[in-house]
Amino acid sequence: MRPLDWVVMFSWLAFIVSYGLYRGRGSTTMNKYLLAGKTMPWYAMGLSIMATQASAITFISTTGQSYTDGMRFVQFYFGLPLAMVILSATAVPIFHRANVYTAYEYLEQRFDAKTRAVVSVIFLIQRGLAAGFSLYAPAVVLSIILGWPDQVTTVVMGVLVMTYISFGGIKAVTWADVQQMVLIMCGLVLAFLLAIHLLPANVSFRDAVSLAGAAGRLNAVTFNFDWNDRYNVWSGVIGGMFLALAYFGCDQSQVQRYLTGKSIGQSRLSLIFNAMAKIPMQFFILFIGAMVFVFFIFERPPMLFEPVELNHVRQDSRFPAVQQRYQQAFSERKNAAQAYLQAEHAGDPAARQASLARYQNAQRQLNDAHAAGERLVGKDFDDTNYIFLSFVTRYLPAGVVGLIIAVIFSAAMSSTSGEINSLAAVTVIDIYRRHIKRDASDRHYLVASRIATVFWGCYAMTFAQFGRNFGALIQAVNIVGSLFYGSMLGVFVLAFFFKKVGATGAFYGVLAGEAAIFAADLFTKISFLWFNVIGCVVVVAVGVALSRMFDRDRKAEATAAVQA
């Protein structure tokens, strides 16, 4: 980081806090604080939804994933447009007409207080863990790049976010997200153009795409079905759709966005915008990773992208031999890549086939050498998250580095702000106002919402401070959404589509769904994307079965509630 980078980064952070405070002014009632007075246009909601969903790790990790594993991760998002269509047609009008602050408030209208309470608590647990992780994970990476202790980075991000959302509420979150999403897209386009620009003069863009493809980095679509394979078309369309239905339909951090819409139509448009833009954006981010991969064919990357661990392993007696093996493998791959391009340009199929085999073999040798380097650190060490930032900080010009680091900060802050704001909303509306203090003034609940915002911000920072001690838990947090979303989705499916199901069936259905998901996680190797399907199906099946047994006499009551 050079002086200009620091200026750019701090200028952006100062701007985003000031802008959030400016746009969030006037949030003087609870409705304005939590729902922006229902005044938001579709584009602001749409960009804010995308910004909240795209955490810092999305940018850091996705590019690295493409570098090491190719673009197949894009299939994870194939179910999202279908989910957006279903939610636009169902959840959006239902939530708007129910006139609720939170999605879980609707569950009491439809079922009862205990169903609302159990789903609210599930949300607070899973989103609370995720909020801490949203701060901790990028902080670790940024700290190594910036040379700060990770505790400082988490506090900087946490305090900046709390400053504008505790005053401005959802309006500040949404409008700051709009600016942050614009910066994120500008930063990504700039990084992509510079990755292409930095390729050797004799390597065209077409050559770069060809090299990435020959190394298996452009494997965007796979039709092979495998229960244990996270990313193929089937897991993406079906599992991804259920995950997106749960995330956008039952997670308050997303539902709160489209509850702020001026109208049902504006809220629907925000989801349709997300349906159209999300997959191309993810494809583009992955493609950047593939181009960084090609850049490092001609420019020797460090044996490990994580600089601190690289310095540690230099002291290891095995390091010189592994380093030499890595350098030889790199040189061979570079020569093989050039031979492959020459054969392609010459149009000789036999030479092309031979050079392709040599290039792919050299890639495998380099992968093995890199893995040997990672094993010097430890058997679970993985430096994927450092690849993109290593490229940025070492090769991009002054100013641009600061801009990209600001993008990472922005992504972390936009995710965290949405999470904290929604956690505060559920704490106050679904717990405090419902179960602790029922008849206070609007002013009282507004103050409570601000206090809850500060509480959850402090909680996220505290979790992040101790994140290092929860190594195994961090792995669990990565899939924490899928551990809870299936049963949350199931209860909303019951609410929307099974009008004869009553409160008893819904409540025990949720508990049965959670039990089924944890059983699948503990006793099977099924990919986590399928947990959402399993949880949802179990909740619906148990809910319907129990309702037939216990809720017959409440049928008329439930039907009346839905119609109301």
Place this chain on the structure above:
Amino acid sequence: MSDTEGQTERAAVEEPPPFLGTWGHVYLFVVCYLAFLIAIFFLFARTFNS
């Protein structure tokens, strides 16, 4: 919620989309767009992934 009664009424009003006439057409368009993206990505992968 008195400060939002008017807004609530407005929010609950169904309105047509700004393009394609009905929401059903918009949803169909999104599904076709998804199929188009998957097809394009498949062709892209098949063309360049050796």
